[in-house]
Amino acid sequence: MRVVIAGGHGQIALRLERLLAAGGHTPVGVIRRPEQAADLRAAGAEPVVLDLESASVTEVTAALEGADAAVFAAGAGPGSGADRKDTVDRDAAVLFADAAERAGVRRFLVVSSMGADATHQGDEIFDVYLRAKGAADDAVRSRPGLDWTVLRPGMLTDDAGTGLVRLEARTGRGPVPRDDVAAALAELLDTPATAGLTLELISGNTPLSVAVKDVAGN
Numbered sequence: 001m002r003v004v005i006a007g008g009h010g011q012i013a014l015r016l017e018r019l020l021a022a023g024g025h026t027p028v029g030v031i032r033r034p035e036q037a038a039d040l041r042a043a044g045a046e047p048v049v050l051d052l053e054s055a056s057v058t059e060v061t062a063a064l065e066g067a068d069a070a071v072f073a074a075g076a077g078p079g080s081g082a083d084r085k086d087t088v089d090r091d092a093a094v095l096f097a098d099a100a101e102r103a104g105v106r107r108f109l110v111v112s113s114m115g116a117d118a119t120h121q122g123d124e125i126f127d128v129y130l131r132a133k134g135a136a137d138d139a140v141r142s143r144p145g146l147d148w149t150v151l152r153p154g155m156l157t158d159d160a161g162t163g164l165v166r167l168e169a170r171t172g173r174g175p176v177p178r179d180d181v182a183a184a185l186a187e188l189l190d191t192p193a194t195a196g197l198t199l200e201l202i203s204g205n206t207p208l209s210v211a212v213k214d215v216a217g218n
Contacts, residue, residue, distance in 0.1 A: 002026045003189060004067045004105070006052060006096050007074025008045060009036040012111060012156075015182035016071065017045035023186070030063060030074075052092035053084075060099035069107035069189055070100045072140075082125055085132040093136035101145040107192065108146040109185055112137050114154050114173060114200055137198070147195035149188050153181045154202040166204030167211040174202035187212045 003020055005013050008029020017027040021044025029045045030052065031037065037047035048063050052074060064070060072093050076084035093110065100108050116133035140148050154174045161179025184201055187208055188194050193216035206214070 001068040001189070002028065002066060003069045003071060004028045004030065004048075004064050005045075005071045005073055006030045006092065007072070008040055008047065009033075010073050010075065011158075012178050012181050012185070013071075013073040014039065014043050015178060016073070016185050017043040019182055019186045020189075021045065028063075028067070052095060053087050055095070057095060057098050057102065060095055061102040064099050064103035064105050067100075067103065067105045069109070070096065070105050071109045071111070071185060071189075072096050072136075073111040073185075075111075076129075082128040085125070085128045089129060090132035090136045090139075094139045097140045097143055097146060101143055106145065106147045107189065107195070108140065108148045109188055110137060110140055110148065110150045111181070111185070112150050112152045112198075114152045116152060141198070147192060149194045149196070150198040151181070151184060151188065152198065152200045154200070156181065162203065163208050164203065164205055165208050165211050166202050166206060167199055167208075167215055169197070169199060169215075171200040171202045171204075176202045180208065183208055184212070191216050193217060 008031045020027040027045040029040045030048050032051045040047040076088040113133045118134035120130040137150050154176045157175050157177050159177040161177045191212050
């Protein structure tokens with residue numbers, strides 16, 4: 001399976017690329033900076049240099065041609081201002097979804113955020129972020145040409161993954177290692193029956209593969 005990942009140099013994306021490569025798949029990471037390419041190759045991924053804040057839908061479509069799935073894992077990052085929450089967390093996600101539809105890539109995963117809501121109130125940077133992510137999720141979920149799954153992790157940590165999670169439409173807040181988020185994305189990619197679901201993910205007591213099967217109705 002060829003999987004194109006937006007935000008290919010992100011912490012979750014690099015973990016996902018390693019997992020996919022180890023599983024015999026072909027991960028392709030979309031990155032802004034050419035100097036990040038070596039890290040992607042070390043993770044077993046093919047780098048594509050493309051700035052989603054300035055690229056045209058035609059350019060992004062070309063990067064997605066021939067893919068079996070797409071994952072939007074890009075983000076402006078914690079140090080960015082309100083403007084980039086809109087241009088990256090919202091607009092780049094919409095662009096990536098547009099391009100996936102044009103390229104005929106139906107399977108589409110989004111790494112969102114717990115609490116994402118386009119109508120969220122507040123004037124702080126994090127409020128803007130939650131609105132941007134919520135608007136992006138709404139845009140993806142409105143597209144009939146995509147078999148989408150939206151994953152909303154809790155508080156991200158760098159603890160070692162345990163493979164034990166809680167994965168439901170509503171989990172309540174809690175932490176989750178980035179390792180387990182990446183593993184969940186890989187499992188969701190292999191479980192097309194999760195299309196059409198918006199899921200929250202935190203650490204828990206259920207093995208990840210079992211949790212994914214449960215939400216898929218298997």
